[in-house]
Amino acid sequence: MARLTKRRKHLLSLNENRESKKRKTKENIYKFVDSLSQEELIEIRNYIDSIT
Numbered sequence: 001m002a003r004l005t006k007r008r009k010h011l012l013s014l015n016e017n018r019e020s021k022k023r024k025t026k027e028n029i030y031k032f033v034d035s036l037s038q039e040e041l042i043e044i045r046n047y048i049d050s051i052t
Contacts, residue, residue, distance in 0.1 A: 004012070036044075 033041075
């Protein structure tokens with residue numbers, strides 16, 4: 001395996017952190033949506049329709 005330079009290691013680490021944050025954010029959004037009631041989902045959908 002090729003040796004990684006410090007800069008390359010740093011960039012890989014930044015990318016991994018970014019991917020990890022994206023994954024956690026996505027999981028939190030899914031948890032939030034799952035916790036909503038059907039009425040709340042309809043209200044959100046109606047609001048989105050009204051602003052678009």
